[in-house]
Amino acid sequence: xxxxxxxxxxxxxxxxxxxxxxxxxxxxxxxxxxxxxxxxxxxxxxxxxxxxxxxxxxxxxxxxxxxxxxxxxxxxxxxxxxxxxxxxxxxxxxxxxxxxxxxxxxxxxxxxxxxxxxxxxxxxxxxxxxxxxxxxxxxxxxxxxxxxxxxxxxxxxxxxxxxxxxxxxxxxxxxxxxxxxxxxxxxxxxxxxxxxxxxxxxxxxxxxxxxxxxxxxxxxxxxxxxxxxxxxxxxxxxxxxxxxxxxxxxxxxxxxxxxxxxxxxxxxxxxxxxxxxxxxxxxxxxxxxxxxxxxxx
Numbered sequence: 135x136x137x138x139x140x141x142x143x144x145x146x147x148x149x150x151x152x153x154x155x156x157x158x159x160x161x162x163x164x165x166x167x168x169x170x171x172x173x174x175x176x177x178x179x180x181x182x183x184x185x186x187x188x189x190x191x192x193x194x195x196x197x198x199x200x201x202x203x204x205x206x207x208x209x210x211x212x213x214x215x216x217x218x219x220x221x222x223x224x225x226x227x228x229x230x231x232x233x234x235x236x237x238x239x240x241x242x243x244x245x246x247x248x249x250x251x252x253x254x255x256x257x258x259x260x261x262x263x264x265x266x267x268x269x270x271x272x273x274x275x276x277x278x279x280x281x282x283x284x285x286x287x288x289x290x291x292x293x294x295x296x297x298x299x300x301x302x303x304x305x306x307x308x309x310x311x312x313x314x315x316x317x318x319x320x321x322x323x324x325x326x327x328x329x330x331x332x333x334x335x336x337x338x339x340x341x342x343x344x345x346x347x348x349x350x351x352x353x354x355x356x357x358x359x360x361x362x363x364x365x366x367x368x369x370x371x372x373x374x375x376x377x378x379x380x381x382x383x384x385x386x387x388x389x390x391x392x393x394x395x396x397x398x399x400x401x402x403x404x405x406x407x408x409x410x411x412x413x414x415x416x417x418x419x420x421x422x423x424x425x426x427x428x429x430x431x
Contacts, residue, residue, distance in 0.1 A: 214239025216335030
């Protein structure tokens with residue numbers, strides 16, 4: 135595959151701007167399976183494990199509104215069928231917002247499924263799924279969420295794979311009011327994760343282990359008044375025009391979606407017989423393989 139450049143960031147230092155490499159001791163809490171989570175390398179790496187007794191999970195101590203979130207992950211090797219490894223942002227209210235990376239395990243030799251989804255004001259059902267163009271169990275790879283008022287961008291090793299534009303002008307909720315924490319987990323999802331639940335978790339292969347390291351954030355750190363992140367200034371990094379894709383990056387999405395996408399809710403006519411969701415008009419592939427992303431208005 136061609137070497138696609140990563141997103142360009144014009145970053146202005148402000149009262150609310152923060153760019154840090156997080157430490158799993160200082161910046162996260164283990165919230166489930168305490169004895170199934172092991173921190174290494176002075177807090178720079180954590181292993182989450184799953185066996186028949188428990189999975190494991192962690193969450194950030196801080197909440198954020200907008201930012202760029204990088205995590206290096208090495209997924210469960212071998213027969214990982216039934217397991218779900220996650221890296222996502224979520225708020226904790228009834229009508230919650232959420233931005234998901236979920237990695238659905240599979241039998242040895244079969245590819246992982248990368249499942250992405252977005253919830254806005256409690257409304258989800260915006261799934262896109264992909265195979266990866268490499269073995270995600272042999273080495274660490276970087277998974278990135280860029281979240282700003284204009285759009286959400288999913289990247290893998292710097293290659294953009296999905297964009298979700300703000301379509302509030304079309305009546306589509308967009309996550310821009312609720313602060314979110316960062317979460318990661320490893321759990322048993324064998325009722326749905328692998329081939330719709332047909333392939334179950336083989337507990338003889340446990341424990342299953344996924345590794346995380348080098349978590350980095352460039353964020354607006356929410357204060358008591360989260361509206362601070364909406365300061366109307368072109369100097370705020372999250373309002374910069376450069377927080378978008380260039381032509382090469384749009385083509386990279388076209389390449390990924392044409393060759394590795396295996397499900398797109400915006401083309402599932404059986405699921406939406408009365409018409410696709412309104413935002414789908416801004417997420418269609420053009421005939422030359424580039425993604426048409428309309429962020430006007």
